[in-house]
Amino acid sequence: MCGSQEAFLKNGVMPQTALITGASAGIGQEFARQLHSNGYNLILVARRHDRLEALCEEFNSQRSQSAEFVVADLSTQDSGNLRDIEKLISHRQIDLLVNNAGFGSFGALSELELVREEQMVLLNCVAPLRLTHAVLPxxxxxxxxxxxxxxxxxxxxxxxxxxxxxxxxxxDLFFSLGLHYELKGEGISVLAVCPGQTETEFGEVARGPGDDLGVEGDQVRPVVHDSLRALEKRKAFVVPGSKARKIYWLLRCLPLHLRSRLLARMMRRSLRT
Ligand SMILES: NC(=O)c1ccc[n+]([C@@H]2O[C@H](COP(=O)([O-])OP(=O)(O)OC[C@H]3O[C@@H](n4cnc5c(N)ncnc54)[C@H](OP(=O)(O)O)[C@@H]3O)[C@@H](O)[C@H]2O)c1
Incomplete structure (x- = not known):
């Protein structure tokens, strides 16, 4: 960990602190950049030490003591690292939690490694649940x-x-939407972000042509920009990025079973290529 809580913005106002999971790459890293330039102090969480360290150095050179990091794997069965982050949250003021860390896998379930599917559930579902539960009080x-x-x-x-x-x-969507309405009137904004294909390391990690659906992805910058605007407007849900929004509106025209059948055909085709 590096940095401290002591930093003040130039106007003397205590900056807000954002904790971002999965901040070493892609959408999480862009959240870090945009929030930092909006005056936030940052606590960055991910597994890759070198990336987090380099990012914090960059942020701290722009504004001293404005960023720190914690190296943590949030998908372990024993949840040891998750407990560390929960403990950190209980000792610090966190104004914004960004549950971003996540990964996908591409292929027929019977051919995918079960351990990895379980890790995905831990990272994509259990980590947001636990960190949200830790920050809410x-x-x-x-x-x-x-x-x-x-x-x-x-x-x-x-x-x-x-x-x-x-x-x-x-x-993630239902959890976040449920909380949005549960916490209405308590001064807490809860936003679910639903990007479409976005230009990050996601496809590479999913190990396959999973992102190769013949659809060009959105760039991370507008995806995060649209998400932060939606947060400002206290929205419950946002589809960020112009390309994702078009797909969203197209998909909405079809009933669920037709959407599923269409996507199965597209995915099967891209699995073969
Ligand atoms: N890109 C897309 O097309 C897309 C579309 C819709 C939704 N999303 C969602 O957006 C979020 C961010 O994805 P991305 O596209 O930015 O992917 P990415 O470029 O692969 O970044 C994923 C981030 O999660 C971190 N991470 C992965 N496993 C972790 C673990 N076990 N413990 C802690 N951190 C871990 C990675 O850091 P380390 O490897 O250093 O740990 C990295 O910082 C995900 O929740 C994803 O489901 C992405």
Whole structure:
């Protein structure tokens, strides 16, 4: 860990602190950049020490003591690292929690490694549940705070050949939407973010042509920008990125069973290529 809580913005106002999981790459790293340039102090969480260290150095050179990091694997069966982050949350003021860390896998379930599917459920579902549960008491006490959870367009209907992944993202969506309405009137904003295919390391990690559906993805910058605007407007749900929004509106025109059948055909084709 590096940095401290002592930093003040130039105008003397105590900056807000955001804790971002999965901040070493992709969407999480872009959340870190945009929140930092909006004056937030950051606590960055992921597994890759070198990436987190380099990011914190960059942020701290722009504004001293404005970023720190914790190296943690949030998908272990014994949840040791998760407990460490929960403990950290209980000792610190966290104004914004970004439940972003996540991964997917591509292929027929019977051919995918079960351990990895379980890790996905731990990272994509159990980690957001536990970290949100850990941060809520302090937010409720202050009657302020915000929680962003990354779902996906894939959480809006089944994605055959990414069945576990889309189920975890449906969990994220419903969990976040439920909390949004549960906490209405308590000063806490809860936003579910549902990106479509976005240009990150996600496809590479999913190990397959899972992101090769013949659809060009959105860039991370507008995806995060749209998400932060939706948070400002206290929305419950956002589909960020212009390409994702088009797909969202197209998919909405079809009943669930037709969407699922269409996606199965597309995914099967891309599995063969
Ligand atoms: N890109 C897309 O097309 C897309 C679309 C819809 C939704 N999403 C969602 O957006 C979120 C971010 O994905 P991304 O596209 O930015 O993917 P990414 O580029 O692969 O980044 C994933 C981040 O999660 C971290 N992470 C992975 N496993 C972890 C673990 N066990 N413990 C702690 N951190 C871990 C990674 O850091 P380390 O490897 O250093 O741990 C990395 O920082 C995910 O929840 C994903 O489901 C992505």
């Amino acid at each position: 302090q937010m409720r006490e202050r009657q302020s705070g915000a929680i962003i959870t990354l779902s996906s367009l894939g959480g809006l209907q089944p994605l055959p050949y990414m069945s576990t992944y889309s189920a975890t993202k449906a969990f």
